[in-house]
Amino acid sequence: MREVLHIVTKPNDVLTAGMIATQQKQPDTQVTIMDLTVAEPDYTRLLEAIFAADSVAVW
Secondary structure, X not given: OEEEEEEEOOOOOHXXXXXXXXXXXXXXXXXXXXXXXXXXXXXXXXXXXXXXXXXXXXX
């Protein structure tokens, strides 16, 4: 299974939401979303997710 990581840096981005929704529908893809717009982002988890992913997109 392909691991895709989306790192969100802007809140309420329509393009990002659309891309994530499309990839989540693919049966062979595991999508992880790390939202850096929250009050206290988990940077340790982010680093682990980056190295575990096959592909990383920063929005």
